[in-house]
Amino acid sequence: MIWKEILIRYGELSTKGRNKKDFINRLRANIRHLFSDIAPLEIVSERDRMHIKIENDEQYEVLMKKLPTVFGIQSFSPVAVCSKELDDMKKLSLIIMEQFKEQEITFKVEVRRSDKTFPLESHEIQREIGGHVLRNNPNISVQVKKPDVELRIEVRQDAIYMMAQIIQGAGGMPVGSNGKSLLMLSGGIDSPVAGYLLMKRGVRLEAIHFFSPPYTSDNSLEKVKVLANELTKFGANIRLHVIPFTEIQVLIKDRVPSNTIMTTTRRMMMRIADKLREEIGALGIVTGESLGQVASQTLESLTAINDVSNTPILRPLIAFDKLEIIDIAEQIGTYETSIQPFEDCCTIFTPANPKTKPKVEKVTYYESFTEFDELIERAVRNREVYKFPEVNQVKDKFEGLL
Structure with missing residues (x-):
């Protein structure tokens, strides 16, 4: 299984002020409660998003099925991980884009480079990975504005994190945050x-x-x-x-x-x-x-x-x-x-x-x-x-x- 975490985006919670942490804590508690049958879950909360680590196929299947019903989540994406070697990044990009092989789609590569010591700049990563995907997928073409699929690459301190699927969540506020x-x-x-x-x-x-x-x-x-x-x-x-x-x-x-x-x-x-x-x-x-x-x-x-x-x-x-x-x-x-x-x-x-x-x-x-x-x-x-x-x-x- 290539998926190692699920990245959750808060949406409306991001507009909160000093009490934002309370809403995030409530969302995290609700997720732990709803998924108690596949516990323990490792959940890492950040200011604008949350990460749920995936240990096995069962956790992945249950999370993907139930997360769309959890209030407080704007969207989420399954995330794959590889080393910081360019060849590994290219291989992983093809594996992720494999799910779209039966469709005529447009795409672009988005890069978030939090590890500033990584030798390639964001535009260089876009060129290398984007070109490799295009050469191996004749059904895919490039479109910078409003593409069908965004292949998102995050260069973090420990590894490369990559995703292409954005699944809409239920939106709203975490249950229990308003009495x-x-x-x-x-x-x-x-x-x-x-x-x-x-x-x-x-x-x-x-x-x-x-x-x-x-x-x-x-x-x-x-x-x-x-x-x-x-x-x-x-x-x-x-x-x-x-x-x-x-x-x-x-x-x-x-x-x-x-x-x-x-x-x-x-x-x-x-x-x-x-x-x-x-x-x-x-x-x-x-x-x-x-x-x-x-x-x-x-x-x-x-x-x-x-x-x-x-x-x-x-x-x-x-x-x-x-x-x-x-x-x-x-x-x-x-x-x-x-x-x-x-x-x-x-x-x-x-x-x-x-x-x-x-x-x-x-x-x-x-x-x-x-x-x-x-x-x-x-x-x-x-x-x-x-x-x-x-x-x-x-x-x-x-x-x-x-």
Whole structure:
């Protein structure tokens, strides 16, 4: 195997000031956690990039597969190493460019010469290596501006480091660098995407799900567990808090006018989420709401829902349309699970004509005839907690359910 390290470029992290080191340390810790199965990893952090040493083929394969999902990485490249002899450099350049032999491409050679004692100047290295590659690869031509491939050569103190592949990373900020929030995870398409986008901005998540048996099935709960587990592939553990919601949801149906059932249900969910948020030390609540998508997501409805909490409600999808959300869900691998046909508590007891412009004072008045506080306390107290990622999980959790 020619690959000896993977070079990671930070991207947005490079714009940070005095606290830049904190972000880099968080990224390094996340990488160690995500790749604990191939530990130990030797990771060397620099101001603008990071190096992961590769010891064997297994490490290389796992790193190349998972690194594109790690937030905080702008791009990365597998790096080969050879001695500082010109013949060895020429041989290595051909081996690296071999991967492009079936393509008609343009290229150029870029040189970074940190060892100033190396006898050849940067332009001389470019001429020697570039000419050798061209003579041996008739499918390749030179283009200085925006080539298809850049063969990058770094002359370091100990050896020559060479790379030609630049793989895009997930971008964003390392998970955990911007605090913790509580994700309201319904099981639909939107909420996992909302969680993904907040994780991309460095927010560590715990999730809350409202479960209303027998109106919602074990299959619907299993679907949410799969979605929570899917989100962990972006570099962080997630705890899922499952709230027993049947008692409260039935009471709402019996006690408030049918056209405000949806609004009161969302308000009770928000009150429960806020109580749990306080208990786990989260700073915000994350939802998958998109303005105007359904009756409970009009500006008037969102105002009525927000009325029960002073906690920041983070809605990363607020200006997205449904097709944009679906595109992201497909990209991150949650879409096929989200469309499994198992009802969640948001779709039961739905009135034919829900209020799209509820008045806060009227909703509060209808709710005042029922004592919800003790029910909310009990629901939070009786929750079940699941930790993800799961170990030794079954490959297809839905096999045989349909």
